[in-house]
Amino acid sequence: MNARLAAIYVLYDVIVGRRSLSPALAEQLDKISNPPDRGLTQEIVFGTLRYYSSLQLTIRPFLKKAIPEKNKPLAIVLYSALYQLLMMKLPSYAVINESVDAVKDIDFEWATGFVNGVLRAVVRHGDLTLKRDKNADHPIWLAGAIRSAYPDEAENMFKQNHYPAPVMLRVRRQYHSRDDYLALLHTNDIQAQAHIDNKDAIILTGKTNVADLPYFSQGQVTVQDANAQLAANLLGVQSGMRVLDACAAPGGKTAHIADKVDGITLTAVDHAAGRIDTLNDTLSRLHVDANVITADLRDTTQWHDGQLFDRILLDAPCSATGVIRKHPDILFNRRQSDITKLSAVQAELLQTCWKLLKPGGRLLYVTCSILPEENIEQVNNFIKKTPDATIRPLGHNRAISNKLGTLQFLPDKYGDGFFYALLEKQDHCA
Ligand SMILES: C[S@@+](CC[C@H](N)C(=O)[O-])C[C@H]1O[C@@H](n2cnc3c(N)ncnc32)[C@H](O)[C@@H]1O
Known part of the structure; x- marks a missing residue:
């Protein structure tokens, strides 16, 4: 062809x-x-x-x-x-x-x-140059939403969305320290640098086929955006815990959670059979174990054994407006009306997860969206109608924070656009 x-x-x-x-x-x-x-x-x-x-x-x-x-x-x-x-x-x-x-x-x-x-x-x-679209090649509704949510950052975000995202690695600590692996890359003439604040992350700065990286095929290093790596870090899993990865496929975060600590019971649920196949491939490439279930999370009668979880990661389906650099088809396929529909599904998934969480347990709500409706507004609405939910404030110097204590990362050279909120279920017996 x-x-x-x-x-x-x-x-x-x-x-x-x-x-x-x-x-x-x-x-x-x-x-x-x-x-x-x-x-x-x-x-x-x-x-x-x-x-x-x-x-x-x-x-x-x-x-x-x-x-x-x-x-x-x-x-x-x-x-x-x-x-x-x-x-x-x-x-x-x-x-x-x-x-x-x-x-x-x-x-x-x-x-x-x-x-x-x-x-x-x-x-x-002879000397034709590109005429710039006034909405920076974004659909009008999305350009408007970005400008209204981020008046100071919008132009930079538009610029970011015209370039490829940096390729980042997660070095698996059980095999290499990040700095040893970085030295190995340099020995092999592969251009790379340490991430500014993520201790396991490396940014590839030249053109490299990741499949050719040292020990990549053995699963000792994996491709994962530095801001995506925060999910497993913020979840705070400890040995002996029951952990649910509620929307798990293709499994990058499942594998990272499993790497964090030995002795957890990890359940990974996703309703998309094709994506579950990719998740299983990810877990076997990285030699990681989890109880993998193909089911609609909301239909708990189909998959849940009745035992509650200590930690839940809800990496919810979303507009993916934080990862347009990697998926520019979003500029064509996403409609404004999708946001309201996605937001309703996110609210349902949050409610389901809450019922599955132990008192005293924590739920990390994550999206790769930059739209407030799916993020801060979603969490705010949930907190208002859930009396036993509190927010454990998070802080990060690269994120836009707010008085609720959630984190909003915008796409830049250090990572993709992600939102994080850590919710805790009050333990009335405590
Ligand atoms: C943002 S992706 C998850 C990415 C994944 N956590 C990772 O890091 O590799 C959202 C996932 O939610 C799944 N999903 C959406 N609605 C669902 C539902 N009702 N039940 C279970 N999974 C669902 C989608 O199939 C998709 O794989």
């Missing part, structure tokens, strides 16, 4: 088919054997999604009229070609020829002259 054509198929699946980027990309990458070509496909796809509205705006003066919806595949060919010309600075002959070939492959043969003409006009222009 040709790399550029593969990129167009992925973009079409995401933008027109509203498919998730990860499976759409994986399907096309499977058809490409040459690693540099796979890299090219990925770069075109991520870049075109990240700059879509700006690309649309920039190419508009070269079109007699806007491209109608039914010809969206042609628009996708043009925008991805423009991204290659303006942002990747790829040779124009290759971009134009292969874009014209792609138009034939997607059964728009009648439009080859049109695409050829537009792209040649762009190249003839």
Whole structure:
């Protein structure tokens, strides 16, 4: 499969088919054997999604009229070609020829002259630069929500969402200290640096295929964002505890909890069978044990044995607006109405988890969202209607904190956007 054509198929699946980027990309990458070509496909796809509205705006003066919806595949060919010309600075002959070939492959043969003409006009222009969309390539509702929640940080967040997220590792302490592993990376000429405040985290600063990292295949190190690593750290598990990872797949946090201390009983629940398969793969790659259950958490009659938990991690399904850098399809597939629906599910999951928590036990509520409705407002509503719930205040110098004591991380060079709230169930006997 040709790399550029593969990129167009992925973009079409995401933008027109509203498919998730990860499976759409994986399907096309499977058809490409040459690693540099796979890299090219990925770069075109991520870049075109990240700059879509700006690309649309920039190419508009070269079109007699806007491209109608039914010809969206042609628009996708043009925008991805423009991204290659303006942002990747790829040779124009290759971009134009292969874009014209792609138009034939997607059964728009009648439009080859049109695409050829537009792209040649762009190249003839000579010094064309990208016109910036006023909402920084975010849907209007999301740009508005970010600006209203974070007036001072919004512009930086928009900028962050145009770049890839830093790749971070969690070094598993039972095998290596973080500093020993960092030295090993440097010995192998792999560019990396210690994370500023997370003692197990390393940031890869060069281009590295993680599968080639020393001891990666043996599970001695794993890919995990530094802010995501806070979940297991904040949960405070101790030997002998019964611990529930309530929305566990694909299992990055389950494995980290299991690494924390020996002698816990760890149950991991998720309702998505495909994601549970990935969770099982994660646990077996890292040689970690947990009682894995495929079930809707809310339907406790189907899976719960009646014994309460000392600690519960609720890493709730959310808008994922804190990880747009990794999933730019969110800019296309997420609707404003989803937030209200997600918020209702989060409230239900919180209520279910609360019933499963021992008096004196703690529940860590986590999302990878930056939207207050799913985070601080969600927790505030829960506290108001749950008399035996209190917040154990958290502090972190990189997070936006508030008087409730919750943490809101925004995406930056030290980690992804995450929200944390630690709730404690009052023990009336204490
Ligand atoms: C944010 S992800 C969890 C990520 C995971 N904790 C990790 O670190 O790898 C949210 C998960 O919640 C699961 N989920 C959503 N609704 C659920 C429900 N009602 N019951 C169980 N799992 C649910 C989704 O399938 C998804 O895997």
